[in-house]
Structure formats: structure tokens, C-alpha cells
Amino acid sequence: MKQTPLAPAETQVTNLINEFAPRRSFLARFQRWEWMLVGLIVLVVLLNTQLSPYFLDALNLSRTSSDFMEMGLMMLPMVFIIITGNIDLSVASNLGMCASLMGWLFMQGVNIWVAAFAALLLGTLAGFFNGLLAARMKLPALVVTLGTYAFYRGVAYVLLGDQAARDYPEAFTYLGQGRLPGTLIPFSVALFIVLAAAFGLVLHRTTFGRYLYGIGNNENACIYSGVPVSRIKLIIFTLSGFMAALAGLILAARFGSTRPDIGNGLELSVITAAVLGGVDINGGVGSMVGACLSLLLIGLMRFGMGLLNIQGQVQGVVIGLLLILSILLPNGLVQLSGVKRLDRRSILAVLVVVILFALFFGFFFWSRAPVLIGG
Amino acid sequence: MKIPDDYILELKKITKRFSGVEVLHDVSFTLRSGEVHALLGENGAGKSTLVKVITGLHQPDGGEVYLNGKPVHFANPHDSRQAGIAAIYQELSLFPDLDVAENIFVGRQPTTTAGRVDWRKLYAEAERLLSSLGVHLDLKQKARHLSIAQQQMVEIARAISINARILIMDEPTSSLTLNEVADLFRLVRRLRQEGAAIIFISHRLEELYELADRVTVLRDGAYVDTRPLNEVSRDELIRLMVGRTISNLFPKQEVEVGEVALKVEHLSRAGSFHDVSFELRKGEILGMAGLVGAGRTNVARAIFGVEPPTGGQVFIAGQEVHITSPQQAIGYGLAYVPEDRQAHGLIPPMTITANISLPMLESYARRGWLQDALERSTVFAAARQMEVRASHLWQRARELSGGNQQKIVLAKWLLTRPRILILDEPTRGIDVGTKAAVHALMSKLAAEGIAILMISSELPEVLGMSDRVLVMREGRITAHFSRAEATQEKIISAATQAVGALS
Numbered sequence: 120m121k122q123t124p125l126a127p128a129e130t131q132v133t134n135l136i137n138e139f140a141p142r143r144s145f146l147a148r149f150q151r152w153e154w155m156l157v158g159l160i161v162l163v164v165l166l167n168t169q170l171s172p173y174f175l176d177a178l179n180l181s182r183t184s185s186d187f188m189e190m191g192l193m194m195l196p197m198v199f200i201i202i203t204g205n206i207d208l209s210v211a212s213n214l215g216m217c218a219s220l221m222g223w224l225f226m227q228g229v230n231i232w233v234a235a236f237a238a239l240l241l242g243t244l245a246g247f248f249n250g251l252l253a254a255r256m257k258l259p260a261l262v263v264t265l266g267t268y269a270f271y272r273g274v275a276y277v278l279l280g281d282q283a284a285r286d287y288p289e290a291f292t293y294l295g296q297g298r299l300p301g302t303l304i305p306f307s308v309a310l311f312i313v314l315a316a317a318f319g320l321v322l323h324r325t326t327f328g329r330y331l332y333g334i335g336n337n338e339n340a341c342i343y344s345g346v347p348v349s350r351i352k353l354i355i356f357t358l359s360g361f362m363a364a365l366a367g368l369i370l371a372a373r374f375g376s377t378r379p380d381i382g383n384g385l386e387l388s389v390i391t392a393a394v395l396g397g398v399d400i401n402g403g404v405g406s407m408v409g410a411c412l413s414l415l416l417i418g419l420m421r422f423g424m425g426l427l428n429i430q431g432q433v434q435g436v437v438i439g440l441l442l443i444l445s446i447l448l449p450n451g452l453v454q455l456s457g458v459k460r461l462d463r464r465s466i467l468a469v470l471v472v473v474i475l476f477a478l479f480f481g482f483f484f485w486s487r488a489p490v491l492i493g494g
Numbered sequence: 495m496k497i498p499d500d501y502i503l504e505l506k507k508i509t510k511r512f513s514g515v516e517v518l519h520d521v522s523f524t525l526r527s528g529e530v531h532a533l534l535g536e537n538g539a540g541k542s543t544l545v546k547v548i549t550g551l552h553q554p555d556g557g558e559v560y561l562n563g564k565p566v567h568f569a570n571p572h573d574s575r576q577a578g579i580a581a582i583y584q585e586l587s588l589f590p591d592l593d594v595a596e597n598i599f600v601g602r603q604p605t606t607t608a609g610r611v612d613w614r615k616l617y618a619e620a621e622r623l624l625s626s627l628g629v630h631l632d633l634k635q636k637a638r639h640l641s642i643a644q645q646q647m648v649e650i651a652r653a654i655s656i657n658a659r660i661l662i663m664d665e666p667t668s669s670l671t672l673n674e675v676a677d678l679f680r681l682v683r684r685l686r687q688e689g690a691a692i693i694f695i696s697h698r699l700e701e702l703y704e705l706a707d708r709v710t711v712l713r714d715g716a717y718v719d720t721r722p723l724n725e726v727s728r729d730e731l732i733r734l735m736v737g738r739t740i741s742n743l744f745p746k747q748e749v750e751v752g753e754v755a756l757k758v759e760h761l762s763r764a765g766s767f768h769d770v771s772f773e774l775r776k777g778e779i780l781g782m783a784g785l786v787g788a789g790r791t792n793v794a795r796a797i798f799g800v801e802p803p804t805g806g807q808v809f810i811a812g813q814e815v816h817i818t819s820p821q822q823a824i825g826y827g828l829a830y831v832p833e834d835r836q837a838h839g840l841i842p843p844m845t846i847t848a849n850i851s852l853p854m855l856e857s858y859a860r861r862g863w864l865q866d867a868l869e870r871s872t873v874f875a876a877a878r879q880m881e882v883r884a885s886h887l888w889q890r891a892r893e894l895s896g897g898n899q900q901k902i903v904l905a906k907w908l909l910t911r912p913r914i915l916i917l918d919e920p921t922r923g924i925d926v927g928t929k930a931a932v933h934a935l936m937s938k939l940a941a942e943g944i945a946i947l948m949i950s951s952e953l954p955e956v957l958g959m960s961d962r963v964l965v966m967r968e969g970r971i972t973a974h975f976s977r978a979e980a981t982q983e984k985i986i987s988a989a990t991q992a993v994g995a996l997s
Contacts, residue, residue, distance in 0.1 A: 135884040136846075138874045173718040274890045337841040343800060344831055344906070347820040384981060403843060473648045 152397035156412040160419060168421035171201035174423060181303040183425075185295065185373060188307040189366040189382065189419040191411075193389045195318040198294070198410045202322075203334040204402025205260035207356060209249060210363040211270035211385035217242040218367035219275035222284025222377030231291045239364045243355040245271055246360015254352035260465070285376035295373025307369050319407035327351070333371070335402030370485040391438065392417055395445050433459055433482075447472050502562060503548070503579075503660055504693050509556035510543055512923075517543050520557070521717045523710055525660065527781045530682060530692045532702045532723070534735055541695055542711070545662055548693075549581045550574040580599075580621035580653030581662040586645045590638035592632050595620035598652045623651055627681060643674035650681060651889045661685065662693040667701060676751040679705055697785060699728055711735055728984070736953055736982040751961065752776030754812070754943035756914050758797065759808035766792035767969040770806070774914065774945045779936060781960030782949045784989045789969040790949045793832050794916045798830040801921050810914070817977060823960030824853060829912035831903055833919045833949070835896070842892035846884060847873045849891050850906045876905040881931065904935065915939065918949045933959060953982045959974045965989050 167174040193210045199205050217238040222232035249267055253260040281313045298307045324327040330351055341348050371377045396413030398405030417438060424434045503525040510518040518540045525531050533541050546552040548559070550568025559566050560622040568574040588597045595617050596603075604615040611669075620633050629647045637645060646666055653661055663682075664708060667675045682705060694706055703723060711718040711734040718734050726734075735764055738754040747978060756774040761767070767789035776781050782790045796803040808815055811827050817823045823830070832838035840849055850873045851858055858869035873886060880901040884894055891902060900920070907915070917936070921929040936959060940946055950956050956963055963980045965988040973988035 134875075136877050136882050136884050138870065140886045140888040156628055291602060324864055326859045327862060329848065329852075329855060329864065332844065333848070336843045340841045341837050343798075343820055343830065343838045345819075345824040346852065349820060382505075435558070451587070 145411060146177070153406065153409045153412060156409060156416055160416050163416065163419050167419070167426070171423065171426045171428055171433045177303055179426075180422075181298070184418065185305040185307045187421075188305070189370045189373075189415060190385060190388050190392060191311045191312065191414050192362050192366040192369070193359070193385070194392050194410055194414060195314060195407075196355060196362045196406060197389050197393050198318070198396075198407060199322065199331055199355045200359060200403060201390070201398045201400060202259070202331045202405050203352065203470065204338070205253065205355075206264065206390070206400075207246075207249060207260065207359045208264040208386050209245070209271055210389060211232075211382045212268045212275070213242055213245045213360055213363040213365040214370065214382040214385065215275040215379060216245065216271040216278075216367075217364035218371040218377045218381050219278040219284075219379050221368065221371060223278040225287065225308060225377065226284050231288055235291070235368050238368060239361065242367065243361040245356055246357040246363065249280020249360065250353035250356030253356060254349040257349075272379075272383075275381075279377065281378040283378045284371075287372065287375060291356050292372045292375050293385065295369045295371070296375075307373070310365055310369075315407065319411075320334040322407050331355070332403060335399075335404070341350050380433060380442075388417075391442055395442050419481040436482060437479070440475060440482065444472070444475050444479060447475060501525060501560070504560040504563075505544075505548070506560070508544070508554045509546060510540075510552060511555050512556065517715045518547070518554070519716045521712065521715070523717075524720070525691045525693060527659070527689050527691050528685055528686055530694050531697045531705040532703050532706035532709040532863060533712065534702070534709055534731065534835075536735060539712040539735075540715040541598055541712055542664065543715075544665060545581060545693070545695070548660075548662065549579060550572065553821035556687050562982065575656065575658075578657060579662070580658035580660070581664065582649045582653065582666060583645060583664050586642065586649060588637040588640075588645055588648060590634060593634050593636050594624075594640070594648055595633040595650050597637050598655055600652075602656070609900050619655075620651075623655055625837055627651060627654065627682065641674070643670050643678065646670075650685075656686070658690070660691045660693070662695075664695045666694075666695055667698065675701070699731060702731075703728075723961070732983050732986055736930040736986065747941055749777040749940050750944060750962075751778045755810070756797070756947070758793075759806065759807045759809070759813075760805050761793065761796060761994070763792060763796050763801060763803045763805075766801075767796075767966070770971055772964055772971070772974075774947055776913075776943045777940050778923070778961045779940050779948055779959050781956040781963040782966060783951070783953065783956045783963055783985050784946060786951060786967035787922070788966040788989065790919055790966050792969075793966075794842045794918055794947070794949060797823070798828060798854065798916065800830075804810065824910055825913070828916070829853075829907040829914070829916060831900075831907055831920060832917045833922070835899050835903060840845070840885040840891045840899055843890055843918075846877065846882070846891060846894075846902055847887045847890045849902055850876055850909065853879040853906060853910050863914060866992065872909065874906075876909050880905045880935075895924075897924035900924050900928065900932065904932070908939075912944060914945045915948070916947045916949070918952065920948065921950075921952070921955060953985060956980075956985065957982065 126349070164174075173179055191212070191296075197207060197210065220241050221231075221234040221238040224237060225231055229237075249264055252258050252263040293306060299305055299309055300307060322331065328348060330341065330346050330348075333344075333346060334348055334351065338348060367382065370382055372453065374381070393410050393413045394400055395417065396405065396410035398410055420438065420441075421434050424437065501524045501929075501976065503523075505521065505523040507520045508518055509520060513717070517640050521540065521544060523544065533544065535541050543552060547554050548568075549571050550573050553567075553569070559568070566577060568577070572828050591601060591804045598620050599616055604612045604619065605821055606612045617633055617885060624631055624633075624647075627647075628652070631640075631644060631647060637648065640648065650661070650900060666678060672679065679701075682694070686692060692700070696702060705779065708720060709721040709723050709726065709731070711731070712737060752775055754773050755776050758773075759771050760769045770789075770793050771778065782793075784790050792801065795801045797808060797817070799822055802818045808817065810828075815822075815826055817826065817828075836842060841852070847870060851869050855864075855869075856862075858865055858872060870887065877884075877887065880903065882894075882901045883898050891899060894902070904920075920936070924932070933955075936946060936948070948959060950955070950959075957980055960980070963973075963975045963976050963977075963985060964971055964986055965975075967989050973984070975984060
């Protein structure tokens, strides 16, 4: 089977290189992390439908889905940032600062839409500031955003103190609570889907997306090849700031109020979702589909556990174990397949995976035991 | 056959390959107690690899190592140190925040019966050791405040304190002043008197005559000869080192040289090179020779905008330009094939396609949206033309051999249609076949009117390919030869002259 026609003069060098990769076998194509996530999602759905009759309720699913959209909105630019080998720890604090600014302005009598616009502007500027320090001044993003993590949250407290902004008009709370007319689909979910598609296309179909992978895999080679590395970093941090502000508006609209601790700790959930989705924390590897699947998986697991009255902290333990497993499992399999004779290291790796698996499922079922037994 | 006991160290027919490329071929070497044995050869002749075989950093693929007549196998540097072999490299390895005495005894501090460090004993022994070596140093001085020469003394003292009988010194004098060199030589002679065996690597021939007893010359990874130094003249030594007849491996055609494409005047960058001026014409290959670290790569990086110059002017086609980034440089028709393929030339984990299309990616896209078919067909044609050997375009660059990786870097830059091409060590670490292909390509490009600046540490390549040759040493241009004037001896002499001998 010849895939490229060859000019007669070239025929003697046919074994040089092919234009197309050989088709991969049916099974090989399923050896992707994304399919692993799909499998886990199916497993979680099946398990939950067995455990609770309320799980597949459309209204329930509609309500719970909007709980994860702020996380999702911040995850989209976070995928870009992590793929370049950077990180933004300040997103949740930025969210808090922007929501607080909006709440404060609203309490001063400013029109809610003007206040919301100011919040978006502030968030974008805050992201730009991160980008300036990380890209132009070439400081490590981890340190820069660790600093602004504290800084932006501090501003939120300065703005609102110990009060809460509330009584937003209904037109505004629609952003977080409303549904698309005539359907059960929350507005925030629709917004997330549109934006996720856009971010996915940019990542996988544009030169910008290609540069992101390039920077994550070898920043120096990109600089030598004329890629505008520092401008790209500036853009993605700015984008991250804008999306954090947008997430802040939607979270405030969903709660119907703003307190300065709004969205506290969300940055780690955002990073968890991205990493569980197969985005390599060291940069260079990852897909938007994987990240979105992982968001769905986390959402379904938390929802299912919530239905069974499992406390939030316990849910955290389960998600945390899942994350560690998701990193260990592929590594463990690779190690196993490459092992010729059993040495101490590979035995240890297998043991760790087995123990974690046992812990994960043990904890999962133990925490549900009262529900299961009690009916 | 000689009685093996005669030598403290003996290497027999050592062969070493890296990913199929033979870097040492049947190299033999002998070392006696109480001698300084010089190891001489061009850059890339295999001296460093040989040293690494002796210290156990590399394991030979063939041949044997005998220590005191007994065969030994060093799995790592720790083994060789246990056996009494210590190496002092160009990059010194002291702990900057420990003082002199602590550095000498680091990891082996004398302890009291209670298990605590016996500081009094530590300083007393350090004192005794240094005075036995005739070295005067403040024992409480932190290593970071010592000069390079003083740090070397501490390293030597450390080696002696672990009873090293064989000392390997890799270009110890390269960054020392003349007085410091004299101090170092006094110490080395003292060690020799006490029966130590010393392997001494230096490019400065005068030093070898002053210090060494015998010299072993390596060339292209092969053993050439071992001679007593008082029986071999300087010219003969150079001939041994480079004396290969230049084959027609280098097919530089005679090309009508055109107008000036690149002119550099008084270019400087603080701390790396000073007052560099030259002209490069269309269709010309300008060779840039010199030792590793002479500042040649820094000049290239400055012209290409990676590390912009701090002084001087650059003219392209007669117009003065101020290039501060590679993007601008590419816009002016410059291309730079860097010295370090893995770190600067390629993105090893990405596909051949992504690597080749990177500098011109925008031209395979419409408003930022990648046109896959256009990218693929362009890249495919380029890979075909360079005769890249790989199974398909979606293979990752890191899976390819060094030669094929270099072809990918070349393909990537040729797609930018450069008018000025800077090649930094274009054939380093690649097989002979690809090497010839790269040389043929350079010749063809020059014939098409591209101006080529070729940085190379390989003299036959410089002589075979260049229309003119510049030589750099310690950040300055020290010589300028036409093709007819240039000889290996002249270039070596301009590249290695002892500090202070010139200017």
C-alpha cells in the first residue's frame, strides 16, 4: 500500500521517510488516557445508579452541573499554562478579588453591569501583572503566583472586610442560577461548553496551540526558532486572569452574594482537574478533551458521594487518592511492561499501586457503608 | 611484551562507542609512577572520553584497564577513587560555603569517640597536609572566596588526602595567570618527586615542554604515538596532532563571491567577546576556528539576537540593523543552526513535522489556523530533500540518530529561505556519511549565493570548507587567513598562544 506517488527519479530512495504514519491497531488506539477517563466515568455512573435512585434524575444533574462550572472556566486557561510548563496559583484569589470588587461597587450604588465590567477588567489586569512578572521579568511562575495568591485574596478582604455583598438583581443572578429558555441546561454550563470548544480548537488547531506545546517541551529551542515565547506567556496569564474574573461573576451570581473568602482553595481543584485529565504538570503534554473529561469525572464522583451524604472532606480524600492513582497507574504499567526480571524497585512500585487501590476502594465503600447498610 | 608491573596504569586497546559512533578506537596508554604524562589532541580527539574511561564514568566497549598489573573494571568514579585515581576537571567541584579544611575532608571528617566531628583534628590535619604540599591557604576561608587557582590547590590536597597515586588534570591552566601557573607547576613537580603519576591535559604546548616527561597524542579517537617530550619538536607534535591528509571529504566548489551580505564592526558583549569585526560575502563560507570557549558561539548568538551585543554594529546588505530577538533575525534572512541540538536546535519529544515547521509555522496557517495538508507536504518535501532517514513524519525527533536530527535542524532552517546561514559545529557527533552530506549541502548553498558563517572546532573541516578563516581566542579575533594561507599549524598557533604572548 503506497501512500504517496513517487516521481521516477526518486524511486531509489523510497525507504527514506513516509509522509503518513502507519495506521495503528484497533487496540492501540484505545491506549490513551482519555479512554481511561471514559471508562472511569462509565464505572462511576454505573456504580452510582446502583447506589442511589436519585443519581440519574435530570433536574438533579442540571443543578449539580453548575456547581463545577467556575472550576471549569478557570481550568481552560490553566490547561494552556500547565502545558507551557508554568502554573497559576492565583486564580481563585483573583476570582475572590474580582467578585469582591463587584460586590463592593454594587453596595456603593454602582450599576451591577458596570460593576461586573470593572471586575472583568481588574481580573484581566491582575492576570497581565502575573504575566509581566513571569514572562517579561522571567521570574518563576510558581513563586510569582504564590505571591499574588496571597496579594489578591488580601485585596478581597480589604474591599469587603467582614461583610457580604448581597441582593443582586435577578437579571444578574441568571448568570449563575438561570437555565437556557425551555431547557434544563444551566446558562453557565452552556457558556462553559462554548468556551471549552473554543479553547480546545485554539489548543489543537492553531499555531498558538502548537507554540504552547513547543514551549512546554523545550522553551529554549522555541526562542532559537523565533517563537515569541514571552508574548505567548503574557497572553495566557492575562487570559487566565480574565477567566478567573468571569468565574467570579458566575460564582457570585450563583450564590446571590459575595463574601471575601469566595472561591477559597478552588485553585487546587482546578489544577487537580487538569492533571487528572492527563495534562503533564511538567509541561508539554495534555489535551483539552482529557481535561474536560476529568472535570466531568470529578463532578460525577462528588455528586454521587453527595447524594449518599458523604461529607465534603471525605470526598476530598477520595479525589486525592484518585489523582495519585492516575499518576501512579500508567507509570506502574510502563515499569511492569519493561521489567525483565523482578527487582526490588518494580515490586515496590506494584505494591504501592496495590495498596493505594485498596485504600481508594476501601475508603470509598467504607465511607458509604452506613448508607449501603441502612438503605 | 613488557612486564606489566612496570606501569602503575595501563590501558590496552580501549574502544568506546556512543550510539554507534566510535569515539575511541584501540587506544593504548601507559603511565609510570613519578612521571607527568601529557595527553594531547584536538577538540574531539577523545582525550576527555579517555579520562572518563579511566575514572569509571564511562565503561569501555572493548579493551582492558590494568592497575599495578592487575585488570580492573571501574563501574563508577567511586570505584576508581577507591583505587587511588583522582581527577581534577575544568569545572571545579568544591562546596562554596564550606571552608578550605572542610572541603579537603568533606565526607571523611575525623570524629571523636562520641561521633561528633573532631574540629581540632580536622584543622590540624589540613594544616599538615597543606604545608607538606608547600601550599599556603587560610584554612577557614570559604571556598567561594578562593581564586580558581586556590580552588585547584584545595582539590589537589583533597586528592592527596585520600592517598591518590594517580592524578588526572584536565586543562588545569586554562584560566590561571602566569604566576598561578608557576605555583601549580611547582606543586605538580613536588608530587612527581614523591612518586605520584600525573596525567596532564593542556592545549598549550609550551607548558607541556616545561612540565611533562612523555606525551601521548590522540587523533579522531585513535592512538597516534607516545614519545618522550625531549625527543619531539613542537612542529612535529602539531603534525602528529593534526597530521591527516585532507581528503576530498570536503567538496567546497569555487564560487564567484558576491557583495557583502553581513558586516560586523567592533561587536562586543561584556564578559564574552570583544571588538569582533568581519565581513561575510554572498557565496562565501567563512570558517571560524578556535578552542571550545573562545567566544565563537557567543558571537553567533549575539548576531542572531539570542544574547544581543552590548556594543558595535551589524550591517546586513549594507543596512545597519539592531537585532534583539531571533524573530527579527529570521526576518532579516538570517538562520542559525545551533551547536547544541538537543537543547537549542530541536524539541526532542515532538514530531519531525512539528520540529521542521516551527520557525515558519505562520506561513502554514491562515489567520492562525493550521493548514495541516500544506504543513505536511512542505515538511515532507524538505525531509525528502535532506534525505532524512526515519520511518515517518510523525516520529518523535528524539528517536532519531544524531545525523538525522541534524538533518532535521538543517531542513527546518532551510525552509526559512535564509540569505545568511550561521552553522555552529554543523557536523559534531554525527556519522561520516551524514557529515559528507552536510558538507555537500554547504557547498551547494554557497553556490546558490547564500553567505555561510561556519563555526567549527574541527580543523580539517575548517580548512576543507572555508574560503577564509577567522581564529578566535579568549573572546577576540587573533588571526585571519585566506584559503591559501591557512594551515593547521597556523590556526592552532593562533588559537592556543599562551596568555600574554600576543598583543
